[in-house]
Each structure stands twice: as C-alpha cells, then as structure tokens.
Amino acid sequence: HYTAQDSLAQTVRTFTLVKPQVSAHYVIGKDGKVIHMLNDYMRAWHAGVSKWGSISDMNSCSIGIELDNKGNEPFAPAQMNSLLILLAKLKKDYNIPTANFIGHGDIAPGRKPDPGILFPWETLAKKGFGYYSDIIIVPAPLNFDSAIALRLIGYDTGNLPAAIGAFKRHFVQREGSGTLSQFDLDVLFNVYKKY
Ligand SMILES: [Zn+2]
Structure with a gap:
C-alpha cells in the first residue's frame, strides 16, 4: 500500500485508532524506519473488500505493508531499501511463494489504486518478490x-x-x-x- 497520508506520524496515529477500522502489520517511513504495528499472525484491516484468485478474505491470509507515500510521489530509496529487507525476511520466515507479493490495487481493482504506477515492481521482481x-x-x-x-x-x-x-x-x-x-x-x- 501507499498510505496517502501526510506523514508517518499521522499514519501511525490513524492505525492506532479503533474507529477508522484500518490497520496494517508494517508501516515504513520515507527515511526507511520500519514500524511493526501488529503481530504477523494477527488479522489486520488493510485489504477491505478484495479478492485474489479464489480468496475473498484477504485480511485473514495476508501481511499488509504500508509505505508512507502520498501516491503521487516517487518512493524514497531508503524506504525501498527497508522494504526489500523486510520482504526478504517475511519470504524466508513464512515461505511465501514468489507470486504472492501483490499490491492493494491488484486485489481491489476499481476501488484501490495503491501502491500505484510509481511503485518499483520490477525491482521487487528481480529480488524474487512478485513477477514482472x-x-x-x-x-x-x-x-x-x-x-x-x-x-x-x-x-x-x-x-x-x-x-x-x-x-x-x-x-x-x-x-x-x-x-x-x-x-x-x-x-x-x-x-x-x-x-
Ligand atoms: Zn491500500
């Protein structure tokens, strides 16, 4: 995801409120700081109404990573560096297949555009996180x-x-x-x- 919020602090605040019913497992700041918001085994509210293959309850079977980014700006190099390190750890820890690194927009077409056209999917794919x-x-x-x-x-x-x-x-x-x-x-x- 991209957060579409103004700052990392704002995102963290939003995710700790109960009322908006949004949360994710990880939030990564522009400076590369990784905040682990929720245990990986817990269900987060990051996917919403979504579907991928035959799965329609994506929240119950996915790990959500939010990147502090407004959606119309390039992703910061330090942020991408931290993301790649995090993805490598998650892939190893949970034996995640290469195909299963996807974006919010992929599972909620027509409803969500994130992480958007500026997200470096090709770089991720070169490291084994998703296909390109x-x-x-x-x-x-x-x-x-x-x-x-x-x-x-x-x-x-x-x-x-x-x-x-x-x-x-x-x-x-x-x-x-x-x-x-x-x-x-x-x-x-x-x-x-x-x-
Ligand atoms: Zn999203």
Whole structure:
C-alpha cells in the first residue's frame, strides 16, 4: 500500500485508532524506519473488500505493508531499501511463494489504486518478490484470451475493465482506460506464462 497520508506520524496515529477500522502489520517511513504495528499472525484491516484468485478474505491470509507515500510521489530509496529487507525476511520466515507479493490495487481493482504506477515492481521482481514482464516480449497469439489470463494470474474479472486497469497499473505502470493495447496484451501474455 501507499498510505496517502501526510506523514508517518499521522499514519501511525490513524492505525492506532479503533474507529477508522484500518490497520496494517508494517508501516515504513520515507527515511526507511520500519514500524511493526501488529503481530504477523494477527488479522489486520488493510485489504477491505478484495479478492485474489479464489480468496475473498484477504485480511485473514495476508501481511499488509504500508509505505508512507502520498501516491503521487516517487518512493524514497531508503524506504525501498527497508522494504526489500523486510520482504526478504517475511519470504524466508513464512515461505511465501514468489507470486504472492501483490499490491492493494491488484486485489481491489476499481476501488484501490495503491501502491500505484510509481511503485518499483520490477525491482521487487528481480529480488524474487512478485513477477514482472521480461525485457523481451513476444507478441501474444491471436487466440489469446486476456480475461482468462487475468483470472489465472489472480485478478477478479467480475468487472473486466477494472481488472485491466489494475493489471496495467502494476505491470505496464501506466494509468489508462480499461482496454488493452497490443503492447499491453503482449505484456499480459508474457506475465501470465509465469503463473
Ligand atoms: Zn491500500
């Protein structure tokens, strides 16, 4: 996630209030400071109404990491450094499969855009946290079914344009319409083969 809040202090305050019903396991500041808000085994309220593959209660089976970032600014290098260290620890401790490092926008298409198009998904993928498209992409075959591919990756395609928008934000790193250009389609074909 990105927090879309003004400061780390504000985020921590929000997460310790009961009323907003939001919380996450970790919050990482721009300076790289990691705050462990909640035991990893406890259920946090960070996913909301969401779906990934066949799972619709994401809060019960995921670890939420919030990055102090307003959503329209680059992620700070120190923050990314801390994130990579944290992800490496979590991946090892809980044996998390490579495919299972995803964004809020992936599990709540049409409702949540975070961590957004500025999040360095490719850097994460290079370290084994999630997948990303290869540099060289072969064209998708003519009979390639993009809706089935999105569903196989994990997207809820109940609202297909929203799912396409979420996919593009993550894997093409572009905002845009809920339709696929030939390039988007080729990226989807490339990514889908990894799942
Ligand atoms: Zn979020």
